[in-house]
Amino acid sequence: MMRVMVVDDEPLARDGVRARLARHKDICLVGEAGEGEAAIKMIGQSRPDLVFMDVQMPGMSGIDALRRIAPAERPLAVLLTAYENFAVAGFELQALDYLLKPIDDERFREALDRARAALRSRAHDGVAGTPPPWAExxxxxxxxxxxxxxxxxxxxxxxxxxxxxxxxxxxxxxxxxxxxxxxxxxxxxxxxxxxxxxxxxxxxxxxxxxxxxxxxxxxxxxxxxxxxxxxxxxxxxxxxxxx
The missing domain is CATH 2.40.50.1020 (LytTr DNA-binding domain)
Known part of the structure; x- marks a missing residue:
């Protein structure tokens, strides 16, 4: 099971992500948060594999919240926003994917598949003698x-x-x-x-x-x-x- 958390200051936006996640049997929703400080605390407690993180939130932004988490403890992140031009900051944090609101269902499924592939890649990296996961x-x-x-x-x-x-x-x-x-x-x-x-x-x-x-x-x-x-x-x- 992939442990997933949702962070967004808009309850309706969280509802939309949660409804999409519910369609996937290998997903376990481990928490939700509506602002950055709460997200940092919950990520530390729940240790999700993946977080859907809203970029623009009152107070602390989603990107700033991720920056506050040590790289070794930072989950995979899919960044959500209604605006563009935040990819460079997301790259600094090695964001897995970037979804524009309103969220496209196919792009959402693709982001989950990328997370699954990334987790498989991490597992391969930890096993000596395992061939690389990418096709050559x-x-x-x-x-x-x-x-x-x-x-x-x-x-x-x-x-x-x-x-x-x-x-x-x-x-x-x-x-x-x-x-x-x-x-x-x-x-x-x-x-x-x-x-x-x-x-x-x-x-x-x-x-x-x-x-x-x-x-x-x-x-x-x-x-x-x-x-x-x-x-x-x-x-x-x-x-x-x-x-």
């Missing part, structure tokens, strides 16, 4: 042949029904795996999701352009244009800040 290469069928695609060679990935299209230069290799499932096997230090149907290799991004609807236009180093939806923009900024 993929085998794909090309006609009658089997091609091996190195993760380092991938520029970006797109959803294609039950397949994922691995873009390597001018070639596209179809991997029989849904994009959402594949996203959990990719190293988040190298890849980030920018849309429900798109994952990009972070070091391939050459420039960003903000759009009027709060989406973002990316251009890769080879000139390929890609669109980042507003629900992934903060995650994108945090990934770039980490480079």
């Amino acid at each position: 290469r993929f085998t794909v069928r090309v006609g009658q042949r089997i091609a091996v695609v190195d993760a380092n060679d991938i520029d970006w990935i797109e959803a294609n029904d039950d397949y994922a299209g691995l873009h390597v230069g001018t070639r596209v290799y179809l991997l029989r795996e849904p994009l959402h499932q594949l996203s959990l096997r990719l190293d988040p230090r190298r890849f980030t999701r920018i849309h429900r149907s798109t994952i990009v290799r972070i070091d391939r991004i050459a420039e960003l352009e903000a759009l009027s609807n709060r989406d973002c236009l990316l251009r890769l180093r080879d000139g390929t244009p890609l669109r980042a939806s507003r629900t992934y923009v903060e995650q994108l900024h945090a990934a770039l800040a980490a480079r």
Whole structure:
């Protein structure tokens, strides 16, 4: 079971997160708080694996509350906000994900899946001789042949029904795996999701352009244009800040 805590000064917002958590049988809600000081105390007492933390709260902000907790005792954090442009501060705290209000259900499920993957990764790190959790290469069928695609060679990935299209230069290799499932096997230090149907290799991004609807236009180093939806923009900024 993953132990989860919810911190938000708005009771309705906490209700929304709690209702979404209730849909997952492997989640145990261990506490709620409506302000920073109470959150710090409860985190110390309950030791959650994951906290959904509102950024803007009266008095102490969610980010300041997390800063007050020693890194060794700090839980995984998904930051919640109605505003943008807090990713750099979140990166400093190694925030797991960034959800804009109103919360998108699919993004919420994805944040939980990222938390599950992060906890599995921590377990792997603590076991000597355990192979790394992130995929380094993929085998794909090309006609009658089997091609091996190195993760380092991938520029970006797109959803294609039950397949994922691995873009390597001018070639596209179809991997029989849904994009959402594949996203959990990719190293988040190298890849980030920018849309429900798109994952990009972070070091391939050459420039960003903000759009009027709060989406973002990316251009890769080879000139390929890609669109980042507003629900992934903060995650994108945090990934770039980490480079």
